[in-house]
Amino acid sequence: MQQYLLFAWGKLSEQEKSMARSAITASTSSLSTSCSGSGMAEVAHDLLFRSLGGTPYLCHSCEIIGFKREHLMRTVHTALQAEDACCFQEFGELSSGTAKCSVHKELCSVDFSAFLAVIGYSCKDMSCLKAGSKKHVLQKQIGSSGSTCQYLIAYLKAAAPKVAILENVPEMAKEEHQSDNVRYMSEAVRAAGYEIRTRLLDAQEFMLPQRRKRAWSVLLHQRSLGLTSAEAARVLDAIFQTVEKQRARPVAAKELLLKTAGDTVEAELRRRQACCRGGGDAGGCGNSSELHQSFMHSKGVSWAQLRAPASTEESAWFQMCTQREKEIIAFAMKYKPRLFSVDCSQRIDRTTMEDNGIIPTITPSARNFLAYVPGIKQPLNRFMLGVESLVFQGFPVELLPKSEAKASDPQYQDLAGNAFPATCILAIMLAILVHVPAQPSVPDLHDVPDSQASRASGASSLMELLGGIL
Structure with a gap:
């Protein structure tokens, strides 16, 4: 992950680097994730912002599967020194404003202050591995893909993060006239106030030795960013043009194998x-x-x-x-x-x-x-091994525990199989920093709640493990 960040940073012009650094403010540093399981988004976000001198803040993670929540809390949140961040169980509860939290063992308020939301909604009913028709899966709320899509839309309406990143199977990278699933999703997020742009990215073209084509969508909330639909469309095009510049040959597989x-x-x-x-x-x-x-x-x-x-x-x-x-x-x-x-x-x-x-x-x-x-x-x-599969997705092996917090090998394989490729999400996050409109300032750390300030200002064990990057 850190090797790719160095490469991607080097592909930016001096003006783009300046724009990215300028975008690192208290108002852009907050993140929420849902159905991300492996914690790849949390780690990538923390690494990127701390590398650029920022103080990232994790609003919450959300994961329904028990061992994945344990991985998030005991491995990822610990590495980010975000042990107090909520880890919710049910994605469908978030839009209500309160949800069951596995960290605090009670119903907690859902923090809707995140600037960036990273969400992975279920791909099972739209995957090429699943037999049968893929038509109208989202609109008719078929299976887990249909239900998590509804949770996603409800969350966007309730929380209204200024920027969102979504990931799914290649079906969702088709044009609207080619797929009723794409058309339904596009219409739904636009009705929630967002402009959307989707591109198909392959992990092997972003330094990972794995063929993994996935549809990546970036959503911009027009009103809160002060953009018209046409302006938002231009920003989204610029984001993915910058992502295209950050393509890199895969590293040698032998470097990632134990x-x-x-x-x-x-x-x-x-x-x-x-x-x-x-x-x-x-x-x-x-x-x-x-x-x-x-x-x-x-x-x-x-x-x-x-x-x-x-x-x-x-x-x-x-x-x-x-x-x-x-x-x-x-x-x-x-x-x-x-x-x-x-x-x-x-x-x-x-x-x-x-x-x-x-x-x-x-x-x-x-x-x-x-x-x-x-x-x-x-x-x-x-x-x-399952742990090697997770590393082939870009997860830093240095962060994996060597003690009782360690997951089993089949669990690591499950985590890897549903993970976001780290380098792809890093490329998108960096491009967002380059092109997102300037954000107004927010209160300094001494004006925010104590729990948030302590998490945001603490020395990062992640950066201690990985060293300074940029």
């Missing part, structure tokens, strides 16, 4: 071995041989001669695989002799095989088997 002989990898191997001995499923099975034979024949790979390399078959990780997974790995290594990764969570005719050091889109259930990592002579012959 050492195979390290304690974390060995501990996870032992956990999975114990799970297998206890009757746990290593990844799904089923009668797949007929499908595999047919698919391999279509690709010119002989079923009769199908064997993984000897070093792979000797791997303890491979030996724990189901027969289905072993066949997928063996086929992938035959089909791509310098295979980097293959996702064993998918059917063989839908799985993604990579040989260029780029991980396919990380999902909560992904099981990426790693073979030949570019720059490493011997194949790894093991599965990618």
Whole structure:
């Protein structure tokens, strides 16, 4: 994350750098997040503002899933020294002004003072992985995508943050005439007083070695920013033009992977071995041989001669695989002799095989088997860990706890699969600072509530860990 921020800052002109620094004020430094789970937005915001000499303030986080709230409170809020910030449970309660808070163990008032709101509404019912029609999902409030969209709109109307960032699957990057979901969302946020602009960004074009295309939307509240619709549209276009300038080649995958002989990898191997001995499923099975034979024949790979390399078959990780997974790995290594990764969570005719050091889109259930990592002579012959998946999303490994606050590896995989790519959100936040209209001053720290002042003025353990950036 910090490496990308240095790169992105270097792509700005001196005038743009001056504009960004000028935008760091008490009135622009507040953040609220909802359904962000991993805490990527909180960390990116804190890093950016402190790097530019600001004092960021976290109004609240919100996450419905228990272990993700624990991660936010015990890892993210602690690193940001925002332990007193509310962590609400139900997104749908926020618009009412009070909600259940896991930090204070009571109903708390929802702080509507955030300048920037970062919100990730559910993608499940609009994902390409979900079978069936995607039409009218948002308008008809179908599934979790439909319900969280309604919560989002209600929150925007109640809190009216001046700027909002939304993230979802590529469906939401289509033109309004191409998707009724996009049309519905655009009409709803405009009715709430916002102008919206959406672009499709791929994480691999923002320094992360992962193919992850996502629709990113920036919303500007016209009245509170003093903008007409046309002026807001021009600002939004300028924001995404600046984001485009901040594209960067992905870093080498080997730089983000843990050492195979390290304690974390060995501990996870032992956990999975114990799970297998206890009757746990290593990844799904089923009668797949007929499908595999047919698919391999279509690709010119002989079923009769199908064997993984000897070093792979000797791997303890491979030996724990189901027969289905072993066949997928063996086929992938035959089909791509310098295979980097293959996702064993998918059917063989839908799985993604990579040989260029780029991980396919990380999902909560992904099981990426790693073979030949570019720059490493011997194949790894093991599965990618959940904590590594989170790092491939840009989360600073330095912030992850090494004690009882640590999540389990499957939980880290779930966090990673639903996380925002850190570099994409950093690029957008930085571009917003460059182009957002100047904001009026607000009271100094001694004029704001004690709880807010103490959080905003404290030395950041995050910056202590990562060091000065800019």
